[in-house]
Amino acid sequence: MEIRTRFAPSPTGNLHIGSARTALFAFLFARNKNGKFILRIEDTDKERSKPEFEKNIIESLKWLGINWDEGPYRQSERLDIYEKYTKKLLEENKAYYCFCSEEELEAQRQDQQSRGEAPKYVGTCRNLSKEEVEKKLKEKKSSVIRFKIEPEKIKFKDIIKGGAEFDMGLVGDMVIAKNLRQPLFALAGVIDDFEMNISHVIRGDDHFTNTPKQILLQRALGFPQPEYGHFPMILAPDRSKMSKRDGATAVSDFKKEGYLPEALINFIAFLGWNPGGTKEIYSTDELVKNFSLERVQKGGAIFNIQKLDYLSGFYIRQLPIGKLAEFCLPYLGEIKDMDYLEKIVSVYQERLKKLSEIKEFAGFFFNDIEYDGGLLKWKDMSDKEIEQSLENSKKILEKIENNNWNKKNLEDILMLEAEKEKDRGQLLWPLRAALTGQKASAGPFDVAAILGKEKTLERIKKAIELLD
Numbered sequence: 277m278e279i280r281t282r283f284a285p286s287p288t289g290n291l292h293i294g295s296a297r298t299a300l301f302a303f304l305f306a307r308n309k310n311g312k313f314i315l316r317i318e319d320t321d322k323e324r325s326k327p328e329f330e331k332n333i334i335e336s337l338k339w340l341g342i343n344w345d346e347g348p349y350r351q352s353e354r355l356d357i358y359e360k361y362t363k364k365l366l367e368e369n370k371a372y373y374c375f376c377s378e379e380e381l382e383a384q385r386q387d388q389q390s391r392g393e394a395p396k397y398v399g400t401c402r403n404l405s406k407e408e409v410e411k412k413l414k415e416k417k418s419s420v421i422r423f424k425i426e427p428e429k430i431k432f433k434d435i436i437k438g439g440a441e442f443d444m445g446l447v448g449d450m451v452i453a454k455n456l457r458q459p460l461f462a463l464a465g466v467i468d469d470f471e472m473n474i475s476h477v478i479r480g481d482d483h484f485t486n487t488p489k490q491i492l493l494q495r496a497l498g499f500p501q502p503e504y505g506h507f508p509m510i511l512a513p514d515r516s517k518m519s520k521r522d523g524a525t526a527v528s529d530f531k532k533e534g535y536l537p538e539a540l541i542n543f544i545a546f547l548g549w550n551p552g553g554t555k556e557i558y559s560t561d562e563l564v565k566n567f568s569l570e571r572v573q574k575g576g577a578i579f580n581i582q583k584l585d586y587l588s589g590f591y592i593r594q595l596p597i598g599k600l601a602e603f604c605l606p607y608l609g610e611i612k613d614m615d616y617l618e619k620i621v622s623v624y625q626e627r628l629k630k631l632s633e634i635k636e637f638a639g640f641f642f643n644d645i646e647y648d649g650g651l652l653k654w655k656d657m658s659d660k661e662i663e664q665s666l667e668n669s670k671k672i673l674e675k676i677e678n679n680n681w682n683k684k685n686l687e688d689i690l691m692l693e694a695e696k697e698k699d700r701g702q703l704l705w706p707l708r709a710a711l712t713g714q715k716a717s718a719g720p721f722d723v724a725a726i727l728g729k730e731k732t733l734e735r736i737k738k739a740i741e742l743l744d
């Protein structure tokens with residue numbers, strides 16, 4: 277049997293990191309088994325589905341390298357198919373039109389609750405005669421289509437969660453469509469999974485309780501039952517459900533912050549799965565080779581941003597300098613001198629965790645700097661001492677020819693001088709602060725070498741003036 281999985285997002289928001297994981301696991305499972313992975317956009321909810329969200333989902337998947345073999349199919353383009361099957365259910369008396377108004381349903385619910393019962397549809401319209409139904413439809417009385425659910429136990433084996441059993445006696449006849457051409461999610465999904473020959477439905481835990489209802493629909497329609505696997509949800513570090521409050525939650529937000537797709541994929545894969553062993557760095561190809569549903573954990577997966585930063589730093593360090601400079605460009609505005617940028621990013625490659633940090637780290641190379649004079653002070657140096665220190669650096673640096681202006685030379689000469697002080701910081705701190713305007717930055721030799729002689733001296737002079 278060919279393994280066929282699908283990712284079936286509703287385009288009602290940007291691609292969430294949790295949905296990306298669902299997509300990734302379904303993708304990895306299919307690839308690992310030489311199967312097919314299908315993308316299906318579930319856009320039957322007309323009010324909430326938006327083209328910009330579909331675009332975001334598709335672009336995010338492509339950026340992550342989660343590539344599909346078929347699709348994107350759109351449910352909104354498949355209404356004839358759903359109509360055919362919904363009619364069949366109605367004709368076979370497995371589904372029926374329900375004309376109960378919202379007020380009637382609400383009154384029933386309250387009645388049940390007051391008797392301490394769980395609310396469920398009482399079945400008012402279950403046995404309306406054909407004539408009654410036709411009359412009401414002709415009168416254009418508002419209606420929905422309900423599916424008959426008998427009180428029975430539904431058992432199935434979830435690949436991840438194990439055996440599951442649901443008592444359908446607790447569930448009333450469920451609404452499966454607003455009308456023949458407006459199926460709801462549970463019905464449309466079941467029909468598509470059949471039509472698309474899906475062998476494994478791999479999705480988030482939030483759909484676990486939908487599964488027995490979908491199994492009943494499959495049986496009613498005479499469809500084979502696919503295998504099911506539901507992943508645990510992703511939790512914030514305090515074990516609460518992850519939300520926007522916990523920072524970026526959409527894949528495109530992580531992209532904007534400057535995480536590389538390789539890092540994000542590696543990170544997401546380990547949210548609730550691990551191949552065993554200590555190896556942490558996995559390319560997509562390696563993930564495909566090693567992935568198995570058996571190793572997906574049952575408990576919630578904690579979202580640990582430090583882990584993402586660690587992986588991201590690793591992947592950034594692997595980049596050739598030219599590429600890194602290119603990737604950093606959008607965070608720095610108009611820059612024409614790529615050689616200059618390459619020199620800068622090579623100094624920061626070691627410490628970058630995400631590309632957006634380059635702006636904070638290296639903005640001073642491109643813009644005039646402003647800082648408080650107090651920044652120039654090393655330990656308990658007096659203003660006079662700071663000024664002397666800066667004058668000293670200036671004098672030494674002025675003597676270095678432009679063609680000898682490189683990191684090695686600057687370091688040799690300045691260190692020789694710094695060693696003469698009782699504390700090297702007395703020479704090096706004010707100099708570094710004067711060049712960068714930052715409390716923490718790359719060292720003064722790196723910075724001076726890149727800034728060049730003219731700019732370096734200019735900044736030292738400015739610092740001296742600041743002290744006056």
Ligand code: GLU
Nearest residue numbers: 284285286318465479483
């Ligand atoms: N469209 C559903 C969602 O976005 C997924 C349904 C499914 O995977 O079966 O939550």
